[in-house]
Amino acid sequence: MNARATPHKSREITGRTVLICFMGFFGVVAAVNAFMIRAAVTTFAGTETASAYRAGLAYKEEEAAAAAQAALNWQVEGRIARNTAGDAVLTVQIKDNNGVPVRGIAVDARLVHPASARLDQAVPLTRMADGSFRGSAEIAAGQWTLSLDIERDGERVYRTKSRVMLK
Secondary structure, three states: OOOOOOOOOOOOOOHHHHHHHHHHHHHHHHHHHHHHHHHHHHHOOOOOOOOHHHHHHOHHHHHHHHHHHHHHOOEEEEEEEEOOOOOEEEEEEEEOOOOOEOOOOEEEEEEEOOOOHHHOEEEOOEEOOOOOEEEEEOOOOEEEEEEEEEEEOOEEEEEEEEEEEEO
16 A cells, blocks of 8 residues: 655745734734833832932932931830721820920921822821820821921921831
8 A cells, every 4th residue: 555645735925924923913012012101101109309410419408407407316206006986196206305395396297108109198297285296197007108307497307207007
């Protein structure tokens, strides 16, 4: 028995096949780029500094402010906890080097989210009778950076940032 193999006819590559493959390849590349651009634009929360150049120019001023802050020798403590209503209550105590509450100051408190500036929240504080400051806000659980700017006569005299955990 003579079995003759019939040659398998190979598929011919035509201009139409090349055009379809070419268009399909670049169509996939364009779709992936469109998805990645949309994901990047919708999830980008912003920058830490609006202008790095201006921040660099202000460096000497910040350095002098840090030295003046260290000379004050204040004890600043911020605590955050949930109340029975579920709101986050922030309590800030500011004492001088003798342990006496500092008078004549205003405190600007912000809870800064470490991953998204869109979630940052200001916490309005009021001065209590014991010299501490207290305020509350609806804030999601998680890690936050507590940023406190303490001002006297409209000028910042003290700045502190610390990581806090809110349950």
